[in-house]
Amino acid sequence: MEILKEEATESNGKRKLEEESDALQLSKQEGEGHLSGLPPSGKWDDNQIVNGSVIVPVVEPKLRYITLKTGLCYDVRMRYHAKIFTSYFEYIDPHPEDPRRIYRIYKILAENGLITDPTLSGIDQIGDYMLKIPVREATAEEILLVHSEEHLKFIESTSSMSRERLLEETEKGDSVYFNHDSLLSAKLSCGGAIEACKAVVEGRVKNALAVVRPPGHHAEPDSPGGFCLFSNVAVAAKNILRNYPESVRKIVVLDWDVHHGNGTQKAFWEDPRVLYISLHRYEQGKYYPGTKAGGADQCGENEGLGKNINIPWPVGGMNDADYLYAFRKVVMPVCREYAPDLLIISSGFDAAEGDIIGGCHISPAGYSQMTHMLKSLARGNVCVVLEGGYNLDSIANSALSVTKVLLGESPEEPKVTVPSAHAIEVIDDVIKIQSQYWKTLQPAYTGICFTNPSIMGNYSLLVNPATEKKVLSDLAVNPRLCDAVRNSQAQYLSSKFGFINLPVVSGKGLTSPSLDNQVLSTKDIFQANTIIIVIHDPSDVWARQDPRSGLLDLSGSMIVDTSSKFVEWAVNLKYGVIDINVPLTLTGKDDETYNNVTASQELLLYIWDNYIQYFPVTKIALVGFGDAYNGVIHLCGHREVRSIVKASINFLDRTPLRAIVSSIDESVTDWFYKNSLVFTSTRHPCWGEQGTSEMKRPRKKYGRVLKADIDGLPNIVDERFEETTDFILDSIEEYEDESSN
Ligand SMILES: [Zn+2]
Structure with a gap:
């Protein structure tokens, strides 16, 4: 006491x-x-x-948020729009944009007690947590803020079309269908989105969920498409900006539907008042809607330049960790800098786990985390509007998680936390592009950036227009860093091991300095009995970058020379060594006609025809790295090498596999399989998707393909160095045993 x-x-x-x-x-x-x-x-x-004496009198709390309910838009009439059945098959396997989509979301909210509506008929009093926002039809005036009159007239005309005409229009449209209620449902869907946003902006609810269909984000100003008739979110945003000019000056539309929202992007292409951000499957424009409009380089135009952000996934299978990484690196910093007054989520749930169309793996926990982050923006003024999502269980569970967080629950914890290499690469490119427009995205690339062509829309080289001319001309004449690296490699091999330059006469008259020191060899190569031929891409550089300027700090950077390990090993065993460097690009004008894969093939044939066949060599091991490995495959298919080549080792990382196609005879495939090792990254696409039914095993025509436990060329070589050098020694010794018997 x-x-x-x-x-x-x-x-x-x-x-x-x-x-x-x-x-x-x-x-x-x-x-x-x-x-x-x-x-x-x-x-x-x-x-x-x-x-006692009063020090702090009782105060009414100024808590806007927890005292308000979450708004909910739902109206059974939006289920009337449906595909006209023309066959029994359509009846048992309905169109994915199925009227039950909104019903199932509404139902799961009731099943979990977030709303009360025992008959699920869409009543007005839905309990203590959510406030019913009445849905009305969007007016022509509202719709025309985004869409053309022709477009509106066409959708209106569907309500009185003959059944044959409806089927005809369904047939010729871009993934849309019509019946006599399509107009009503579409106007309600659009009106629901407007009313939900209005309720948030007017402070009648803390945030809102609009469970609406048909979806909207593919509907362009002039045309319906992708199950969408009116661009619901775009119409809502334009009307809010017009009707609340004082309180809402800037809106973010965050589109996490698995498809790119081409309609929304188009509606705000030149409008700086709306920042459109979309995360979607892209696949070089092959994934629906199948154009380059979803490319990372599509940033808006004129006033709207820099107010359009595409985060295009190059493959399917993206998961919580990938999306949260994108949020952490790009979405949140940019939204914070933009400081919107309202945030609308174009909430398709077709990237959810279980959606076959989307083929991605966002869990309910992932959606709840993203909602949680977005709620911290725009003072919590968030309106979630349903877009796509075709697995009824997945959309219901995802919507439930989102709604719980809207109400105030803490988000759930996602199971996967480490982003994929694809996500890291794409985000890096997006940052390079968007750092031109956003100060929070560092480093700012003011000069030039090489970007990954697989995710770009129209340009593979993105240049700040102001410096474009100078940069391009500089690039044409200034030596590239890879040339300097090769020169220093040559100097090292020559001073330490006495390497010499093997002259190569280019059939194409190429004179680029990038081709200096291309083929080096030990000086006794003309008498060597055993030769190790190493053919590789240029060395990598591990570089430390100034986080603000993007420039390299050379004293903190180093050359990562993967192939030299084999060169030194072979030299120490007194073998002859030929080291071939195949540049990826060439300094100077020669680059216009240059292709590194073709070059690797031509070069190795050249070495074979002009040197090897005149040498007394009896045993050769070929060691290929990266793209340059194509030279090895090509040589084995196009010259009779089997009596001399005893082993072929190849390190691919993620370079595509190449089948051996023989111009000599079919048995080369068997020979190659027996005498080769081909190491890939653990993430090489040839293995299919890990842990799924899509796991694959590469065919025999690719040689003996082995999966390393690791990703990255230097790591794979480190992991497999002893195994591969033993393989080479065994192959050579086996031959010696045979010849001595
Ligand atoms: Zn979609």
Whole structure:
């Protein structure tokens, strides 16, 4: 008791000091009086506070958020729009944009007690947590803020079309269908999105969920498409901006539907008041909607330049970790800088686990995390509007998770936390492109950036227009860093091991300095009995980058020379060595006609025809790295090498596999399989998707393909170095045994 009392006294003493410093002008005597009046427990009881002098009167809390409900838009009439059945097959296997989609979301909210509507008929009083927002039809005036009159007239005309005409229009449209209620459902869907946003902006609800269909983000100003008739979110955003010019000046539309929202992008292409951000499967424009509009380089135009951000996934299978990585690196910093007054989520759930069309793996936890982050923007003014999503269970579970977070629940924890290499690469490219427009995305690339052509829309080389001309001309004449690296490699091999230059006469008259020192060899190569031929891409450079300027800090950077390990190993065993470097690009004008894969093939044939066949060599091992490995495959298929080549080792990382196609005879495939090892990254696409039914095993025509446990060429070589050198030694010795017998 004594100890307790002392602690209590001390803590009250501290409180007293704070009160004094807060200029509450509590006199010393009064303070001491309080202290001496403390009960033995060290706590005040309620009576004493009531009887004492009032210091802080009872205050009505200014908590806008927790006192408001979450809005909900739902109307059974949006289920009337449906595909007209023309066969029994359509009846048992309905169109994916199925009227039950909104019903199932509404139902799961009721099943979990977030709303009360026992008959699920869409009543007005839905309980303590959510507030029903009445849905109405969008007016022509509202729709025309985004769509053309022709477009509106066409959709209107569907309500009185003959059945044959409806089927005809369904047939010729871009993934859309019509019946006599399509117009009503589409107007309600659009009106629902508007009303949900309005309720948020007017502060009647803390945030809102619009469970609407048909979806909207593929509908372009002039045409319906991709199950979408009116561009619901775009119409809502334009109307909010027009009707609330004081309170809403900037809106972010975040589109996490698995498809690119081409319609929304188009509606705000030149409008800086709306920042459109889309995360979607892209696959070089092959994935629906199948154009380059979803490319990372599509940034808006004129006033809207820099207010369009595409995050295009090059493959399917993306998961929570990939999306959260994109949020952390791009979405959140950019939204923070933009500081929107309203945030609308174009919420397709077709990237959800279980959706066959989307083929991605976002879990309900992933959606809840993304919602949680977005809720921290725009002072919580968030409106979630349903877009696509075709697995009824997946969309219901995903929508439930999103709604719980809207209500105020904490987000769930995702199971996967490490982003894929694809995500890291894409985000890096997106940052390079968008750092031109957003100060929060560093480093800012003010000059030039090489980008990954697989995710780009129209340009593979993105240049700041102001410096474009200079940069291109500089690039044409200035030596590239890879040339300097090769020259230093040559110098090292020559001074340490006495390597010499094997002259190559280019049949195409190429004179680029990138081709200097292309083929080097030990000086006794003309007499060597055993030769190891190493053919590789240029060395990598591990570089430290200035985080603000993007320039390389050369003193903190180093050459990562993967192939030299084999060169040194072979030299130490007194074998002859030929080291061939195949540049990826050439300095100077020669680059226009240059292709590194073709070059690797031509070069190895050249070495074979002009050197090897005149040498007394009896045993050769070929070691190929990266793209240059194509030279090895090509040589084995186009020259009779089997009597001399004893082993072929190839390190691919993620270079595509190449089948051996023989111009000599079919048995080359068997020979190659027996005498080759081909190591790939653990992430090489030839293995299919890990842990799924899509796991694959490469065919025999690719040689003996082995999966390393790791990703990255230097790592694979490190992991497999002993195994491969043993393989080479065994192959050579086996031959020696045979010949001595
Ligand atoms: Zn979609």
